[in-house]
Amino acid sequence: xxxxxISFLLxxxxxxxxxxxxxxxLTMQELETRQELEKEIEANIAAFxxxxxxxxFGMSSRVCxxxxxxxxxxxxxxxxxxIGEFIEEAETTLQYQYNEFFDKEVxxxxxxxxxxxxxxxxxxxxxxxDIVTIYQRYAFDYEYNELISFSETMxxxxxxxxxxxxxxxxxxxxxxxxxxxxxxxxxxxxxxxVMDIFSKESLDIYKINSEDVQSEKVRSEYDNxxxxxxxxxxxxxxxxxxxxDFNFALYAEIIDFFNIETRDWVNPYQRLDAKIISIYDTQxx
Amino acid sequence: MKxxxxxxxxxFMLALVIFVSLISAAAIPAYACTTAHxxxxxxxxxxxxxxxxxxxxxxSVLTFNLYSGITGSGGWNNLHSPAKVHISSVINLPASPSAxxxxxxxxxxxxxxxxxxxxxxxxxxxxxxxTSNWSSAVIRMNDSVTIWGSTASERTINARAVxxxxxxxxxxxxxxxxxxxxxxxQTGGFVGxxxxxxxxxxxxxxxxxxxx
Ligand SMILES: [Zn+2]
Ligand SMILES: [Zn+2]
Numbered sequence: 229x230x231x232x233x234i235s236f237l238l239x240x241x242x243x244x245x246x247x248x249x250x251x252x253x254l255t256m257q258e259l260e261t262r263q264e265l266e267k268e269i270e271a272n273i274a275a276f277x278x279x280x281x282x283x284x285f286g287m288s289s290r291v292c293x294x295x296x297x298x299x300x301x302x303x304x305x306x307x308x309x310x311i312g313e314f315i316e317e318a319e320t321t322l323q324y325q326y327n328e329f330f331d332k333e334v335x336x337x338x339x340x341x342x343x344x345x346x347x348x349x350x351x352x353x354x355x356x357x358d359i360v361t362i363y364q365r366y367a368f369d370y371e372y373n374e375l376i377s378f379s380e381t382m383x384x385x386x387x388x389x390x391x392x393x394x395x396x397x398x399x400x401x402x403x404x405x406x407x408x409x410x411x412x413x414x415x416x417x418x419x420x421x422v423m424d425i426f427s428k429e430s431l432d433i434y435k436i437n438s439e440d441v442q443s444e445k446v447r448s449e450y451d452n453x454x455x456x457x458x459x460x461x462x463x464x465x466x467x468x469x470x471x472x473d474f475n476f477a478l479y480a481e482i483i484d485f486f487n488i489e490t491r492d493w494v495n496p497y498q499r500l501d502a503k504i505i506s507i508y509d510t511q512x513x
Numbered sequence: 514m515k516x517x518x519x520x521x522x523x524x525f526m527l528a529l530v531i532f533v534s535l536i537s538a539a540a541i542p543a544y545a546c547t548t549a550h551x552x553x554x555x556x557x558x559x560x561x562x563x564x565x566x567x568x569x570x571x572x573s574v575l576t577f578n579l580y581s582g583i584t585g586s587g588g589w590n591n592l593h594s595p596a597k598v599h600i601s602s603v604i605n606l607p608a609s610p611s612a613x614x615x616x617x618x619x620x621x622x623x624x625x626x627x628x629x630x631x632x633x634x635x636x637x638x639x640x641x642x643x644t645s646n647w648s649s650a651v652i653r654m655n656d657s658v659t660i661w662g663s664t665a666s667e668r669t670i671n672a673r674a675v676x677x678x679x680x681x682x683x684x685x686x687x688x689x690x691x692x693x694x695x696x697x698x699q700t701g702g703f704v705g706x707x708x709x710x711x712x713x714x715x716x717x718x719x720x721x722x723x724x725x
Binding site: 282283284286287288289290291292294303304327329330332334335336337339363364365372374376378379395397403404405406407472 | 551621623624625626627628629630631632633634638639640641642643649651675678679682687688690700701702703706707
Protein backbone atom coordinates (compact mmCIF):
# COMPACT_ATOMS: atom_id res chain seq x y z
CA UNK A 229 0.00 0.00 0.00
CA UNK A 230 2.96 2.30 0.34
CA UNK A 231 2.85 3.20 -3.32
CA UNK A 232 -0.73 4.37 -3.05
CA UNK A 233 0.04 6.37 0.04
CA ILE A 234 3.03 8.02 -1.59
CA SER A 235 1.17 8.95 -4.73
CA PHE A 236 -1.75 10.32 -2.78
CA LEU A 237 0.63 12.47 -0.83
CA LEU A 238 2.27 13.61 -4.03
CA UNK A 239 -1.04 14.60 -5.49
CA UNK A 240 -1.84 16.40 -2.28
CA UNK A 241 1.43 18.26 -2.16
CA UNK A 242 1.09 19.26 -5.78
CA UNK A 243 -2.45 20.46 -5.50
CA UNK A 244 -3.06 21.47 -1.91
CA UNK A 245 -1.51 22.02 1.45
CA UNK A 246 -1.09 18.75 3.32
CA UNK A 247 -3.22 18.08 6.35
CA UNK A 248 -2.22 16.36 9.56
CA UNK A 249 -3.72 13.11 10.75
CA UNK A 250 -3.63 11.90 14.32
CA UNK A 251 -3.48 8.20 15.05
CA UNK A 252 -6.12 7.06 17.53
CA UNK A 253 -4.59 5.45 20.63
CA LEU A 254 -5.06 1.70 20.89
CA THR A 255 -5.17 -0.84 23.70
CA MET A 256 -2.76 -3.78 23.45
CA GLN A 257 -5.56 -6.10 22.51
CA GLU A 258 -6.79 -3.80 19.80
CA LEU A 259 -3.28 -3.49 18.53
CA GLU A 260 -2.85 -7.25 18.29
CA THR A 261 -6.14 -7.66 16.49
CA ARG A 262 -5.17 -4.88 14.18
CA GLN A 263 -1.80 -6.42 13.36
CA GLU A 264 -3.41 -9.79 12.75
CA LEU A 265 -5.97 -8.27 10.45
CA GLU A 266 -3.34 -6.24 8.68
CA LYS A 267 -1.51 -9.39 7.68
CA GLU A 268 -4.70 -11.02 6.55
CA ILE A 269 -5.92 -8.09 4.53
CA GLU A 270 -2.51 -7.27 3.14
CA ALA A 271 -2.50 -10.64 1.42
CA ASN A 272 -5.97 -10.00 0.04
CA ILE A 273 -5.20 -6.70 -1.51
CA ALA A 274 -1.61 -7.20 -2.57
CA ALA A 275 -2.91 -7.41 -6.12
CA PHE A 276 -4.23 -3.87 -5.83
CA UNK A 277 -0.94 -2.04 -5.45
CA UNK A 278 -1.30 0.92 -7.73
CA UNK A 279 1.03 3.82 -8.30
CA UNK A 280 -1.75 6.34 -8.78
CA UNK A 281 -5.40 6.75 -7.92
CA UNK A 282 -7.44 8.80 -10.34
CA UNK A 283 -10.44 10.10 -8.46
CA UNK A 284 -12.69 11.32 -11.26
CA PHE A 285 -15.74 11.32 -8.99
CA GLY A 286 -15.69 15.03 -8.17
CA MET A 287 -17.28 15.72 -11.54
CA SER A 288 -20.37 13.49 -11.31
CA SER A 289 -23.92 14.63 -10.61
CA ARG A 290 -26.06 12.46 -8.40
CA VAL A 291 -28.89 12.86 -5.90
CA CYS A 292 -27.83 13.71 -2.33
CA UNK A 293 -29.65 12.08 0.55
CA UNK A 294 -30.10 13.58 3.99
CA UNK A 295 -32.47 11.23 5.82
CA UNK A 296 -33.16 7.52 6.03
CA UNK A 297 -36.65 8.22 4.69
CA UNK A 298 -35.15 9.91 1.63
CA UNK A 299 -32.77 7.03 1.08
CA UNK A 300 -35.56 4.49 1.29
CA UNK A 301 -38.27 6.30 -0.66
CA UNK A 302 -37.04 9.21 -2.78
CA UNK A 303 -35.60 9.44 -6.27
CA UNK A 304 -33.85 6.13 -6.72
CA UNK A 305 -35.61 3.97 -4.23
CA UNK A 306 -33.60 1.65 -2.07
CA UNK A 307 -34.55 -1.98 -2.66
CA UNK A 308 -32.34 -3.49 0.01
CA UNK A 309 -30.62 -2.39 3.19
CA UNK A 310 -28.23 -5.10 4.24
CA ILE A 311 -25.24 -5.83 6.39
CA GLY A 312 -22.79 -8.30 4.94
CA GLU A 313 -19.36 -9.12 3.68
CA PHE A 314 -17.57 -9.41 0.33
CA ILE A 315 -16.72 -13.03 -0.29
CA GLU A 316 -14.23 -12.41 -3.07
CA GLU A 317 -12.27 -9.61 -4.68
CA ALA A 318 -14.41 -7.57 -7.05
CA GLU A 319 -13.93 -8.02 -10.78
CA THR A 320 -13.15 -4.76 -12.51
CA THR A 321 -13.27 -3.76 -16.17
CA LEU A 322 -12.24 -0.59 -17.94
CA GLN A 323 -14.41 0.48 -20.85
CA TYR A 324 -12.58 1.99 -23.84
CA GLN A 325 -13.81 3.95 -26.82
CA TYR A 326 -12.08 5.48 -29.83
CA ASN A 327 -11.38 9.18 -29.31
CA GLU A 328 -10.85 11.41 -32.34
CA PHE A 329 -8.75 14.00 -30.56
CA PHE A 330 -6.20 11.49 -29.30
CA ASP A 331 -6.68 9.21 -32.31
CA LYS A 332 -6.73 6.16 -30.07
CA GLU A 333 -8.92 4.27 -27.64
CA VAL A 334 -9.33 6.03 -24.30
CA UNK A 335 -11.00 5.01 -21.05
CA UNK A 336 -14.62 6.13 -20.97
CA UNK A 337 -15.98 4.22 -18.00
CA UNK A 338 -15.02 1.78 -15.26
CA UNK A 339 -17.04 -1.06 -13.84
CA UNK A 340 -16.57 -3.19 -10.73
CA UNK A 341 -18.77 -6.02 -9.57
CA UNK A 342 -18.32 -7.60 -6.14
CA UNK A 343 -20.07 -10.62 -4.67
CA UNK A 344 -21.53 -9.75 -1.30
CA UNK A 345 -22.84 -12.24 1.24
CA UNK A 346 -25.82 -10.87 3.16
CA UNK A 347 -25.50 -11.48 6.89
CA UNK A 348 -28.53 -9.49 7.92
CA UNK A 349 -31.41 -7.86 6.07
CA UNK A 350 -32.54 -4.51 7.51
CA UNK A 351 -34.98 -3.62 4.73
CA UNK A 352 -36.33 -5.23 1.59
CA UNK A 353 -36.85 -8.61 0.06
CA UNK A 354 -33.80 -10.79 0.74
CA UNK A 355 -32.59 -13.13 3.43
CA UNK A 356 -29.42 -13.83 5.34
CA UNK A 357 -27.21 -16.13 3.30
CA ASP A 358 -28.21 -14.61 -0.05
CA ILE A 359 -25.39 -13.47 -2.29
CA VAL A 360 -25.87 -10.32 -4.37
CA THR A 361 -23.62 -8.53 -6.84
CA ILE A 362 -22.77 -4.94 -5.97
CA TYR A 363 -21.78 -2.56 -8.75
CA GLN A 364 -19.46 0.42 -8.38
CA ARG A 365 -17.85 2.60 -11.03
CA TYR A 366 -14.13 1.97 -10.63
CA ALA A 367 -11.52 -0.29 -12.18
CA PHE A 368 -7.83 -1.04 -12.07
CA ASP A 369 -5.72 -0.08 -15.05
CA TYR A 370 -2.87 -2.57 -14.91
CA GLU A 371 -1.15 -1.06 -17.92
CA TYR A 372 -0.47 2.15 -16.01
CA ASN A 373 -0.85 0.71 -12.50
CA GLU A 374 -3.72 3.04 -11.73
CA LEU A 375 -7.01 2.86 -9.93
CA ILE A 376 -9.58 4.90 -11.83
CA SER A 377 -12.70 5.70 -9.85
CA PHE A 378 -15.85 7.51 -10.92
CA SER A 379 -17.37 6.45 -7.60
CA GLU A 380 -16.85 8.30 -4.32
CA THR A 381 -16.73 5.01 -2.46
CA MET A 382 -13.51 3.04 -2.13
CA UNK A 383 -13.09 -0.35 -3.81
CA UNK A 384 -14.79 -3.51 -2.65
CA UNK A 385 -12.40 -5.96 -1.01
CA UNK A 386 -12.87 -9.54 0.06
CA UNK A 387 -13.66 -9.62 3.77
CA UNK A 388 -14.91 -6.03 3.97
CA UNK A 389 -18.10 -5.58 5.92
CA UNK A 390 -20.50 -2.76 5.29
CA UNK A 391 -24.02 -1.51 5.74
CA UNK A 392 -25.36 -1.02 2.22
CA UNK A 393 -28.37 0.82 0.77
CA UNK A 394 -28.86 -0.83 -2.59
CA UNK A 395 -30.94 -0.08 -5.69
CA UNK A 396 -31.67 -2.90 -8.09
CA UNK A 397 -30.21 -2.99 -11.61
CA UNK A 398 -31.91 -6.33 -12.30
CA UNK A 399 -30.36 -9.81 -12.36
CA UNK A 400 -29.55 -9.75 -8.65
CA UNK A 401 -27.20 -6.82 -9.29
CA UNK A 402 -27.37 -3.57 -7.30
CA UNK A 403 -25.79 -0.14 -7.25
CA UNK A 404 -25.34 1.90 -4.09
CA UNK A 405 -28.24 4.30 -3.58
CA UNK A 406 -26.61 7.73 -3.65
CA UNK A 407 -23.04 6.37 -3.96
CA UNK A 408 -21.26 7.42 -0.74
CA UNK A 409 -24.61 8.33 0.88
CA UNK A 410 -25.50 4.63 0.77
CA UNK A 411 -22.52 2.72 2.18
CA UNK A 412 -21.50 2.85 5.82
CA UNK A 413 -19.07 1.11 8.15
CA UNK A 414 -20.39 -0.83 11.10
CA UNK A 415 -19.88 1.29 14.18
CA UNK A 416 -16.77 0.48 16.21
CA UNK A 417 -15.05 2.30 19.07
CA UNK A 418 -13.03 4.59 16.82
CA UNK A 419 -16.09 5.70 14.93
CA UNK A 420 -18.21 6.03 18.07
CA UNK A 421 -15.65 8.38 19.58
CA VAL A 422 -15.98 10.60 16.56
CA MET A 423 -19.77 10.44 16.60
CA ASP A 424 -19.69 11.83 20.16
CA ILE A 425 -18.38 15.13 18.85
CA PHE A 426 -21.75 15.86 17.26
CA SER A 427 -24.49 17.20 19.47
CA LYS A 428 -27.88 15.57 19.06
CA GLU A 429 -29.35 18.97 18.29
CA SER A 430 -27.00 19.72 15.44
CA LEU A 431 -27.50 16.27 13.93
CA ASP A 432 -31.29 16.59 14.14
CA ILE A 433 -31.47 20.01 12.58
CA TYR A 434 -29.04 19.08 9.86
CA LYS A 435 -31.12 16.19 8.67
CA ILE A 436 -34.52 17.87 9.04
CA ASN A 437 -33.99 20.70 6.64
CA SER A 438 -30.68 21.58 5.15
CA GLU A 439 -32.29 24.25 3.00
CA ASP A 440 -33.66 26.24 5.88
CA VAL A 441 -31.66 29.40 6.29
CA GLN A 442 -33.10 29.76 9.83
CA SER A 443 -31.08 26.75 10.85
CA GLU A 444 -27.83 28.30 9.70
CA LYS A 445 -26.55 28.70 13.22
CA VAL A 446 -27.05 25.05 14.07
CA ARG A 447 -25.84 24.05 10.68
CA SER A 448 -22.71 26.01 11.45
CA GLU A 449 -22.37 24.09 14.72
CA TYR A 450 -22.73 20.85 12.82
CA ASP A 451 -20.08 21.91 10.33
CA ASN A 452 -17.69 22.81 13.13
CA UNK A 453 -18.19 19.38 14.71
CA UNK A 454 -17.70 17.86 11.30
CA UNK A 455 -14.35 19.57 10.89
CA UNK A 456 -13.29 18.41 14.36
CA UNK A 457 -14.36 14.87 13.58
CA UNK A 458 -12.48 14.78 10.34
CA UNK A 459 -9.26 15.56 12.16
CA UNK A 460 -9.74 12.44 14.24
CA UNK A 461 -10.67 9.88 11.63
CA UNK A 462 -9.29 8.72 8.32
CA UNK A 463 -11.60 8.88 5.35
CA UNK A 464 -10.75 5.27 4.51
CA UNK A 465 -12.39 4.09 7.74
CA UNK A 466 -15.55 5.66 6.39
CA UNK A 467 -14.99 4.07 2.98
CA UNK A 468 -14.63 7.30 1.01
CA UNK A 469 -11.71 9.04 -0.68
CA UNK A 470 -13.03 12.43 0.25
CA UNK A 471 -13.94 12.85 3.90
CA UNK A 472 -16.61 15.34 3.00
CA ASP A 473 -18.47 12.64 1.14
CA PHE A 474 -19.39 11.09 4.49
CA ASN A 475 -22.56 12.41 6.12
CA PHE A 476 -22.31 11.96 9.90
CA ALA A 477 -25.86 13.14 10.54
CA LEU A 478 -27.26 10.54 8.21
CA TYR A 479 -24.96 7.88 9.61
CA ALA A 480 -26.16 8.62 13.15
CA GLU A 481 -29.76 8.37 11.97
CA ILE A 482 -29.12 5.06 10.21
CA ILE A 483 -27.50 3.52 13.29
CA ASP A 484 -30.48 4.66 15.35
CA PHE A 485 -33.16 3.73 12.83
CA PHE A 486 -31.97 0.15 12.34
CA ASN A 487 -30.59 -0.35 15.87
CA ILE A 488 -27.17 -1.13 14.52
CA GLU A 489 -25.42 -0.13 17.75
CA THR A 490 -25.30 -3.68 19.05
CA ARG A 491 -23.30 -5.27 16.25
CA ASP A 492 -19.77 -6.11 17.25
CA TRP A 493 -18.27 -6.41 13.81
CA VAL A 494 -15.51 -4.15 12.73
CA ASN A 495 -14.74 -2.92 9.29
CA PRO A 496 -11.30 -4.28 8.44
CA TYR A 497 -10.73 -1.51 5.91
CA GLN A 498 -9.27 0.88 8.44
CA ARG A 499 -6.59 -1.64 9.40
CA LEU A 500 -4.88 -1.20 6.12
CA ASP A 501 -5.58 1.95 4.20
CA ALA A 502 -5.63 4.08 7.28
CA LYS A 503 -3.35 6.74 5.87
CA ILE A 504 -5.01 7.37 2.57
CA ILE A 505 -5.82 11.03 2.66
CA SER A 506 -8.59 12.74 0.82
CA ILE A 507 -7.44 14.40 -2.34
CA TYR A 508 -9.96 17.21 -2.00
CA ASP A 509 -9.40 17.96 1.66
CA THR A 510 -8.85 21.64 1.43
CA GLN A 511 -11.54 22.46 -1.09
CA UNK A 512 -13.91 25.33 -0.23
CA UNK A 513 -12.19 26.06 3.07
CA MET B 514 -41.02 11.77 -6.74
CA LYS B 515 -42.97 11.98 -3.50
CA UNK B 516 -45.75 14.49 -2.89
CA UNK B 517 -43.85 16.53 -0.33
CA UNK B 518 -40.88 16.56 -2.67
CA UNK B 519 -43.15 18.03 -5.29
CA UNK B 520 -44.42 20.60 -2.80
CA UNK B 521 -40.86 21.50 -2.02
CA UNK B 522 -40.13 21.77 -5.70
CA UNK B 523 -43.06 24.12 -6.25
CA UNK B 524 -42.00 26.30 -3.33
CA PHE B 525 -38.50 26.18 -4.57
CA MET B 526 -39.50 27.21 -8.07
CA LEU B 527 -41.40 30.19 -6.66
CA ALA B 528 -38.35 31.23 -4.71
CA LEU B 529 -36.28 30.68 -7.78
CA VAL B 530 -38.34 33.04 -9.92
CA ILE B 531 -37.58 35.74 -7.38
CA PHE B 532 -33.94 34.78 -7.26
CA VAL B 533 -33.52 34.72 -10.99
CA SER B 534 -35.19 38.11 -11.41
CA LEU B 535 -32.75 39.49 -8.86
CA ILE B 536 -29.76 37.57 -10.12
CA SER B 537 -27.55 40.59 -10.68
CA ALA B 538 -28.27 42.13 -7.29
CA ALA B 539 -29.24 39.15 -5.14
CA ALA B 540 -27.67 39.07 -1.70
CA ILE B 541 -27.56 35.33 -1.17
CA PRO B 542 -26.34 34.48 2.33
CA ALA B 543 -22.65 33.79 1.96
CA TYR B 544 -22.54 31.43 4.90
CA ALA B 545 -19.32 29.48 5.48
CA CYS B 546 -18.45 29.83 1.84
CA THR B 547 -15.22 30.89 0.41
CA THR B 548 -14.22 29.42 -2.88
CA ALA B 549 -14.90 26.09 -4.53
CA HIS B 550 -12.77 25.60 -7.57
CA UNK B 551 -9.95 23.45 -8.88
CA UNK B 552 -6.45 24.24 -10.00
CA UNK B 553 -4.88 23.02 -13.22
CA UNK B 554 -5.02 24.42 -16.72
CA UNK B 555 -7.72 24.09 -19.36
CA UNK B 556 -7.19 23.42 -23.07
CA UNK B 557 -9.88 25.68 -24.54
CA UNK B 558 -10.36 29.40 -24.74
CA UNK B 559 -12.69 30.06 -21.84
CA UNK B 560 -14.09 33.24 -23.35
CA UNK B 561 -14.78 31.47 -26.63
CA UNK B 562 -16.03 28.02 -25.66
CA UNK B 563 -17.69 25.96 -28.39
CA UNK B 564 -19.85 23.07 -27.23
CA UNK B 565 -20.88 20.27 -29.61
CA UNK B 566 -24.04 18.28 -28.89
CA UNK B 567 -23.82 14.71 -30.21
CA UNK B 568 -26.88 12.87 -31.47
CA UNK B 569 -26.59 10.43 -28.56
CA UNK B 570 -27.21 13.35 -26.16
CA UNK B 571 -30.45 14.40 -27.85
CA UNK B 572 -33.84 12.89 -27.00
CA SER B 573 -37.33 14.01 -25.93
CA VAL B 574 -36.00 15.49 -22.65
CA LEU B 575 -32.50 16.43 -23.70
CA THR B 576 -33.47 18.61 -26.64
CA PHE B 577 -31.02 20.70 -28.60
CA ASN B 578 -32.87 23.82 -27.37
CA LEU B 579 -32.28 22.76 -23.76
CA TYR B 580 -28.54 22.79 -24.44
CA SER B 581 -28.38 25.90 -26.60
CA GLY B 582 -30.26 27.87 -23.92
CA ILE B 583 -27.02 27.94 -21.95
CA THR B 584 -25.87 30.99 -23.93
CA GLY B 585 -28.93 32.94 -22.71
CA SER B 586 -29.84 34.40 -19.31
CA GLY B 587 -29.40 32.01 -16.40
CA GLY B 588 -26.35 30.49 -18.07
CA TRP B 589 -22.64 31.22 -17.75
CA ASN B 590 -22.43 34.13 -20.17
CA ASN B 591 -22.56 37.79 -19.08
CA LEU B 592 -21.69 37.16 -15.41
CA HIS B 593 -18.87 39.66 -15.40
CA SER B 594 -17.72 42.51 -17.52
CA PRO B 595 -15.43 41.86 -19.26
CA ALA B 596 -16.48 38.21 -19.46
CA LYS B 597 -14.35 35.70 -17.58
CA VAL B 598 -16.09 32.79 -19.26
CA HIS B 599 -18.19 32.84 -22.38
CA ILE B 600 -19.87 30.13 -24.43
CA SER B 601 -19.75 31.36 -28.00
CA SER B 602 -21.59 28.52 -29.69
CA VAL B 603 -23.59 25.38 -29.10
CA ILE B 604 -23.40 23.17 -32.17
CA ASN B 605 -25.90 20.55 -33.28
CA LEU B 606 -23.51 17.80 -34.36
CA PRO B 607 -26.02 15.64 -36.21
CA ALA B 608 -26.61 18.69 -38.44
CA SER B 609 -22.97 19.84 -38.63
CA PRO B 610 -20.83 16.80 -37.84
CA SER B 611 -17.52 18.37 -38.84
CA ALA B 612 -17.95 21.71 -37.03
CA UNK B 613 -14.95 22.49 -34.85
CA UNK B 614 -15.67 22.62 -31.13
CA UNK B 615 -13.91 22.32 -27.77
CA UNK B 616 -16.05 19.83 -25.93
CA UNK B 617 -18.67 17.28 -26.90
CA UNK B 618 -21.80 16.43 -24.96
CA UNK B 619 -22.71 12.75 -25.38
CA UNK B 620 -25.52 10.58 -24.06
CA UNK B 621 -24.43 7.86 -21.66
CA UNK B 622 -26.07 4.83 -20.09
CA UNK B 623 -24.75 5.21 -16.58
CA UNK B 624 -24.84 2.34 -14.17
CA UNK B 625 -25.41 3.58 -10.66
CA UNK B 626 -27.65 6.61 -10.52
CA UNK B 627 -25.39 9.19 -12.16
CA UNK B 628 -27.23 12.00 -13.96
CA UNK B 629 -24.35 13.73 -15.67
CA UNK B 630 -20.61 13.82 -15.60
CA UNK B 631 -17.55 15.57 -16.92
CA UNK B 632 -14.63 13.35 -17.79
CA UNK B 633 -11.27 15.00 -18.33
CA UNK B 634 -8.13 13.67 -20.02
CA UNK B 635 -4.47 14.57 -19.72
CA UNK B 636 -2.14 15.10 -22.67
CA UNK B 637 -1.64 11.34 -23.01
CA UNK B 638 -5.37 10.71 -23.30
CA UNK B 639 -5.60 9.22 -19.83
CA UNK B 640 -8.48 9.95 -17.46
CA UNK B 641 -7.27 12.59 -15.06
CA UNK B 642 -8.13 14.38 -11.82
CA UNK B 643 -10.37 17.45 -11.55
CA THR B 644 -7.36 19.33 -10.21
CA SER B 645 -4.95 18.39 -13.02
CA ASN B 646 -4.12 20.05 -16.31
CA TRP B 647 -6.70 19.04 -18.89
CA SER B 648 -6.05 18.39 -22.58
CA SER B 649 -9.53 17.25 -23.52
CA ALA B 650 -12.89 16.67 -21.88
CA VAL B 651 -16.31 15.19 -22.57
CA ILE B 652 -19.65 15.95 -20.89
CA ARG B 653 -21.93 12.97 -20.52
CA MET B 654 -25.65 13.16 -19.86
CA ASN B 655 -27.72 10.21 -18.67
CA ASP B 656 -29.59 9.12 -21.79
CA SER B 657 -32.54 7.61 -19.90
CA VAL B 658 -35.60 9.82 -20.39
CA THR B 659 -37.44 8.65 -17.27
CA ILE B 660 -34.75 9.30 -14.66
CA TRP B 661 -35.03 13.08 -14.94
CA GLY B 662 -38.34 13.45 -13.10
CA SER B 663 -41.99 12.48 -13.14
CA THR B 664 -43.38 15.32 -15.27
CA ALA B 665 -42.14 16.85 -18.51
CA SER B 666 -41.40 20.22 -16.89
CA GLU B 667 -39.58 18.58 -13.99
CA ARG B 668 -37.43 16.62 -16.42
CA THR B 669 -36.50 19.71 -18.38
CA ILE B 670 -35.65 21.71 -15.25
CA ASN B 671 -33.50 18.92 -13.81
CA ALA B 672 -31.71 18.02 -17.03
CA ARG B 673 -30.92 21.65 -17.81
CA ALA B 674 -29.50 22.19 -14.32
CA VAL B 675 -27.27 19.12 -14.66
CA UNK B 676 -25.99 20.32 -18.04
CA UNK B 677 -25.24 23.82 -16.67
CA UNK B 678 -23.59 22.15 -13.67
CA UNK B 679 -21.29 20.01 -15.82
CA UNK B 680 -20.28 23.05 -17.86
CA UNK B 681 -19.45 24.68 -14.50
CA UNK B 682 -17.06 21.78 -13.87
CA UNK B 683 -15.58 22.38 -17.31
CA UNK B 684 -14.79 25.92 -16.06
CA UNK B 685 -12.98 24.23 -13.13
CA UNK B 686 -15.65 24.94 -10.54
CA UNK B 687 -15.95 22.37 -7.74
CA UNK B 688 -18.92 21.51 -5.54
CA UNK B 689 -19.37 23.92 -2.63
CA UNK B 690 -18.57 22.17 0.64
CA UNK B 691 -20.18 22.99 3.98
CA UNK B 692 -22.22 25.70 2.33
CA UNK B 693 -25.96 26.13 1.89
CA UNK B 694 -26.03 28.85 -0.74
CA UNK B 695 -28.19 28.18 -3.75
CA UNK B 696 -25.86 27.30 -6.58
CA UNK B 697 -25.98 25.32 -9.77
CA UNK B 698 -22.67 23.84 -8.59
CA GLN B 699 -24.20 22.31 -5.44
CA THR B 700 -23.79 18.53 -5.40
CA GLY B 701 -27.51 17.74 -5.57
CA GLY B 702 -28.63 15.82 -8.61
CA PHE B 703 -32.02 17.45 -9.02
CA VAL B 704 -33.09 21.06 -8.64
CA GLY B 705 -33.92 21.72 -4.99
CA UNK B 706 -31.89 18.72 -3.81
CA UNK B 707 -29.13 20.02 -1.52
CA UNK B 708 -29.81 23.61 -2.63
CA UNK B 709 -29.06 22.99 -6.25
CA UNK B 710 -30.47 25.83 -8.31
CA UNK B 711 -32.00 25.59 -11.78
CA UNK B 712 -29.72 28.30 -13.14
CA UNK B 713 -26.32 29.84 -12.56
CA UNK B 714 -26.47 31.88 -9.33
CA UNK B 715 -24.42 34.61 -7.67
CA UNK B 716 -22.50 31.99 -5.71
CA UNK B 717 -21.44 30.35 -8.98
CA UNK B 718 -20.55 33.71 -10.51
CA UNK B 719 -18.43 34.51 -7.45
CA UNK B 720 -16.53 31.29 -7.88
CA UNK B 721 -15.89 32.01 -11.55
CA UNK B 722 -14.59 35.37 -10.47
CA UNK B 723 -12.37 33.80 -7.82
CA UNK B 724 -11.01 31.16 -10.20
CA UNK B 725 -10.40 33.25 -13.28
ZN1 LIG C 1 -20.74 17.98 -9.98
ZN1 LIG D 1 -20.05 27.96 -0.90
